[in-house]
Amino acid sequence: MSTPLLPSNFIRNAIDEDLAAGRYSHVVTRFPPEPNGYLHFGHAKSILLNFGLAKAYGGRCHLRFDDTNPETESEEYARAIEEAVAWLGCDWGDHCYYASDFFETMYRCAVALIERGLAYVDSQTAEEIRARRGTLTEPGENSPYRDRSIAENLDLFARMRAGEFPDGAHVLRAKIDMAHPNINLRDPVIYRIRHLAHYRQGTRWCIYPTYTFAHPIEDAIEGVTHSICTLEFEDQRPFYEWLLEALADAGIFQRPLPRQIEFARLNLTYTVLSKRKLIELVERGLVSGWDDPRMPTLIGGRRRGYCPEGFRIFADRIGVAKADSWIDYEVFEEAQRDALNEIAVRRLAVLDPLELILTNFPADQIEWCAVPNHPQKPEWGTRNLPFTHRLFIERDDYHPNPPPGYKRLSPGGEVRLRYAYIIRCTGHEQDASGRITRVYAEYLPDSKSGTAGADRYKPKGAIHWLSAEHAVEAELRAYDRLFIFPIPGAADESGKERHFLDDFNPNSLVISRIFIEPELAAAPPETRVQLERHGYFITDRYDHAPGRPVLNRTVSLKASWSAKETP
Secondary structure: OOOOOOOOOHHHHHHHHHHHOOOOOOOEEEEOOOOOOOOEHHHHHHHHHHHHHHHHOOOEEEEEEOOOOOOOOOHHHHHHHHHHHHHOOOOOOOOEEEHHHHHHHHHHHHHHHHHOOOEEEEOOOHHHHHHOOOOOOOOOOOOOOOOOOHHHHHHHHHHHHHOOOOOOOOEEEEOOOOOOOOHHHOOOEEEEEOOOOEOOOEOOOOEEEOHHHHHHHHHHHHOOOEEEEEHHHHHHHHHHHHHHHHHHHOOOOOOOOOEEEEEOOOOEOOOOOOHHHHHHHHHOOOOOOOOOOOOOEHHHHHHHOOOHHHHHHHHHHHOOOOOOOOEOHHHHHHHHHHHHHHHOEEEOEEOOEEEEEEOOOOOOOOEEEEEEOOOOOHHHOEEEEEEOOEEEEEHHHEOOOOOOOOOOEOOOOEEEEOOOOEEEEEEEEEOOOOOEEEEEEEEOOOOOOOOOOHHHOOOOOEEOOEEOOOOEEEEEEEEOOOEOOOOOOOOOOOOOOOOHHHHEOOOOEEEEEEEEOHHHHOOOOOOEEEEOOOEEEEEOOOOOEOOEOEEEEEEOOOOOOOHHHOO
């Protein structure tokens, strides 16, 4: 029986039908990354879907590394993937698997296909195979080696494994139909010779299965019931089913066999989720690495301050669809805001400081103001901020000639210093260029927030502040969208194709110096905060340290981009 942990969708409907029909008695899903790179936001959708389905049905989800390509895979990527999946809050328990652990079984599966006349060794070059493959409208041509005897194929395949042949000398192909309308069933290659050391298997193997051959076999070995894939694998489903049926007929696997179901991958505006394009960003030095907070990788998102709860809210909101579509980045940011609002403590910071002198507050006096750590969560308690004669306020919170409707500080005007006193401006200083350098004001001693009678004052606005003597200087890294157009590299109005890097946002990172509360400066790395009036931030995972505070801006308090604002 299903539970209401996830909203209904076509995948859940299919699983419900399978369970009702008795095809499966339980549900097993899997997340099968290749350890050849870092996970990105699109992977998060798949991770949360697969683990979420398993949880909803009281089943289990496996973490499996499809490590069938020794050329691009590494232990570094595998460990980074584990860390990212666990960071999202997903637990695979004892069910972590590697394709490379099943290489012997895969080899036996290939031998079984040869013995049944369903696979053959092809000695054509890759170019010759490609030339005979045909097109979407024209059938392919049989390989001249297609009718090799079973005995000859078995001998050649064994010698391929023994390392007798160089790379490219032979491949093993499934024997299906070179005239099949689905080009993926025109005798696909299932094994290649590659004299490369594997990061886990060393030099034990010199032939490696293709992903499309290994993947269904791994599902069957692990007892996966529902193999949830993205739409690019839809055309591969017939081969997935053909292979497992053939191996079941050979007595290698038992029915019921795994069922493959496809869903639309994530397409997010103002970013790219192509591993090739992400690699190009890194290699060209446009970002500092895979964990650059502008990168749509999970390690980059974590460093920027995005939280697992935000990814879960986002996944729930966009749902699961059968057709590809584009999701506006603002939908993702809004999900993060909603999550961060619940978990981020509040702190004060001044990003563009202007000195404020309270002329009637003693220069040697410190008064402490109780400030809530979260206005909507009184159980989080309060902290004390020092209030002194000399303060910092935001430069744009003072205007010498205020426009109509201006509610902050101006000559002769009154505002409340948030959590503290009402002040009345008495004047300012400016330099030769007219830039305001200092503001003077008087505080009203009986107007302190939370004290009896303070509510009789009705200022039009409130501004935030910090004690200039106690504020700590910090580095602020303000991150923005990585690209300036919604679909990077999309054709222009004339239909001319452009390179996606033509749309790179040169202002996606702006570094500045700001002032923050002492308590925030002493906070550990990866402390999430809302800097009141400014947005959500996080102390940097690596660079933040006592004496050198570094904050990354995660997301603003409200949407700052829209389609109308696109350059």
